[in-house]
Amino acid sequence: MQSTYHPIARDIVLVGGGHSHVGVLKRFGMAPEPGVRLTLICTDVHTPYSGMLPGYVSGHYSYDDAHIDLSRLAVFAGARLYRDDVTGVDRTNGTVLCRNRPPVPYDLLSINIGSTPQMHTVPGADTFATPVKPITRFNTRWLALLERVQQRTTGVLRIAVVGAGAGGVELVLSMQYRLQRELAALGRSAALLEFHLLSAADAILPTHNARVRHKFAAVLAQRGVHVHLQAHVVRAEADRLHCASGLTLEVDEAMWVTQAGGAPWLQGTGLELNAGGFIVVNDQLQTVTDPHIFAAGDIAAMQNYPLEKAGVFAVRMGVPLADNLRRAVQGKPLRAYHPQSRWLALISTGDRYAVASRGRLGFWGAWVWHWKDWIDRRFMKKFATFPTSVRTDRHVP
Template sequence: MHDQIPLTRDLVLIGGGHTHALVLRMWGMNPLPGVRVTVINPAPTAPYSGMLPGFVAGHYSKDELDIDLIKLARFAGARVIVDKAIGIDLRARTISLKGRGPIPYDIASIDIGITSEMPNLQGFAEHGIPAKPLDTFAARWDVYRKEAKKPRVAVLGGGVAGAELSMAMAHALRGKSAEVRLIDRGTALTEFSETARSQLLKSLKEARVEVIENADVVEVTADAVVLKDGTRVPSTFTNGATGARPHGWITETGLNLYQGFISVGPTLQSSDSHVFAVGDCAYLTHAPRPKAGVFAVREAPVLFHNLRAALSGGTFKGYQPQKDYLKLISLGQKSALAEKLGTAVRGPLLWSWKNRIDTGFMEKFHKLPTMAQPKLPALVADGVRAVMGDVPMCAGCGSKVGRSTLRAALADLPSSDRDDVRYVKGDDAAVIKVGGETLVMTTDHLRAFTHDPDLMTRITATHALGDIWAMGAEPQAATMSVILPRMSSELQQRTMAEITSAAADVMGRVGAVVAGGHTSVGSEFTIGFTITGRTAGEVRTIEGAKEGDVLILTKPLGTGVLLAAEMRGLAKGRDVLAAYQRMAEPQAVASRILASEARAMTDVTGFGLAGHLSGICEASGVGAEITLANLPVLRGAEELIAAGVKSTLWDENREGAGGVFGAQGPRFDLLFDPQTSGGLLAAVRADLADEMVRKLRLCGYGAAAIGRITDTPAIKVI
């Protein structure tokens, strides 16, 4: 029912902090119809700060630490833009991003946390690593603790963050003769009561962390921290944990600030009523509090209510934080200190308590509620339930018509006696002769699998261009066909601006021009392109492969299963993001490398590798042999298909591929996985194959020689 309600408002969440993560979870369970939600974050995941010391110590894995924003956004019906916000135009109501055009908003909320970067400390940018943003720090630390032979660590900042991290690092590096030092320009741990401070200093000593107080750091080098008095403190991993620093771009927004942080009142609105701010990047003018995750978590229900109120004309609630809160501090090993109202105790039981709280919080995101699918009417026609199945229909190429069905339909097309049009059955483009020049023409479209119009346009354009590149042609002109879901004219304008900008960029980069198109309104976002290309030489078709030719594939397999898993909340966000990046990867250079020598070529899309290879074999009167071990595969795809996750088109692809036999297993199943914007598949002479693969890899393609052409009319898998 919600799908039939037009979209009229844009809500943009800047940052994937704890408050926003909880709001997304609440939104998924109770969305406000008519609102399009966008999340902007520099990474597909957002680490949970409460478990960071445990991760550093080795008690938690990276997956346990991370909130998967792509999975969470799917649950909430939102789009994720993996990019960094760098500004806000309050007058135009747009958000500037580092890597793409501005994003309009009606209501925006900022939850970007803080940074511990030290731009004024000489050498820190080159040789140091700030504790925040957490995702960058966590990745760098993970590599260092595994590879460091003689660890020397210095943590700058003697607050609670520095103490926790230094003890965690010492625990993780135990047995490696590590040296860990905590350096503070004044007295360490002054924010605690004397009782708690005494306990923490004792814990630092027990963890073999050397505390250096009243030390002014003037420079960071690759192997040392240099103090004002000339002392060089050995360090090959220098971590900045000097407290809360606001992100620099906030100062340019025009919002009212307090010491660089966004001033907000009880409703969590800034000086601009259309912009909210929460978490560590905000300053509560009515009730100032220290930077602590507990406040961010408790802001979530109020923010969720007030965002809905701002978008629907409702009444607002006020947020009143508690005056004091329980502090649970990790002590490196599985022990913790608890402090409240000046009283402090420590021990393993407190770590168990903290662990239970933290893992319970993360459980909210690792095990999202299962929302009931819309029920069918009690009485439906025979066959309806069988066609619908028990999983959502896949999008992208997973929603295409199967190869067998399509071949049967095309078989009834009347033949043509025109000598200026050539079409090989199974090829995706027609060859047209115009005034002595050879043109190719194709059309393709995709049902959207992401709510991001920019990303969907880039992938669809690259996917459609694959038909041109597969024939060895250069793209010339394109027209668009766009179906938008119901939305207000303002949102239509915003959406079309993203689509046309992305299409022009993709086509322009390969020398083609966008020459208009057509739009309509329907139930789902769908985008397509009709493209022409030109070539000075002979076009490449699926005919012409010879026995002994080597088969080269330019992109890894697995987009179908990853998209199917993402729709069901089963794929990891970073794997989905990697698949998106591969799908948007152009094949122009790969086409030029292969087209000069390929005897037959196609692009691997909806029918899967086996289906498209069958087309080459049938048209060329040959067979093929595939070596499973040589197949390039996207991260996560093999594990997902082994677990039984398959695209809804998989069964038809298996049937439509014909005679495919031999070794079985997950990689065999990936042969029938429908690919969206997949790679080029070319049959080339054996003596040229190694050099072509080398050239392709030098140009950044994950190309591989995956098999050979045989004289047996079937596909053998080894």
């Protein structure tokens, strides 16, 4: 491998190791940009791949199968990796503010930090419920729940998932599948567990077609999951959830997968945010406020395309984002990204079976799960093995 030293002329700082930034790092690793220093700042060193998260909960995948190791990827990309929480952006001085380290200067900044379930609006939720993100918090709680179930011999354990979009439905079915198997392995009855799914709307999976909704309603009924519609949770306590409808549900564990919002620290950046607190970007994934700042994935709200918050879009944005960051440092005009209007969602039922949903189409089977598994593993392979011959330039950070 040849190594040519270029003085660092421009700093590109990537905030968050989400699905778009892993694509950016891979692309810059494959074709380094002379004079550019990349820095990734991320809370976690292992970032979850959303498509495999339910399969991890089900026990089909190990932690490593379902997570991308950002430290290896950063080495491949010749990027600095700072493990820290970003808490703000000082746009006047062009620096990123972190919880634990001094401000990090940038020439170009890109934000791909995902979204967070909005719990602060529900009293008690922050204390008594577990959001599915950040994943480290969820994982700790999930492992504790696994242990709790393994040790339980009497009394019913009631588990609730708040939010009945694709994430919530997948999560409740995956948790049920795994926990019931754990009990079966110990020779205990599945009746020791009770599952509840709460939807504020009058339907589950409100953004999917009727065929898919009916299929999941049937699966949930067959699996004995109690579905509560129009159950908008307004208060959480240690052992119960109170809904606006008057329903009070006694629960031992509550997982939160509701409509997500943008991180509160974005409010202080002066960037234009939409009503959900997401950063408004143009078709070039550049913020409408500041041409030096880009955003992608769940945290970005494309002003011309109202997109569902889904990992599939975050992944797809990786390529145009990388190209536009490169074009911006080269002083070339940026290119527009036009997301597809219809997209395929492969939603698993926890038991190596999945449902495909696209526009008005819906179909399912064990083969759909195997197809999804093949797609997901192929995606992850790109971040597990790196070609050794392409890097001809590596900056000394």
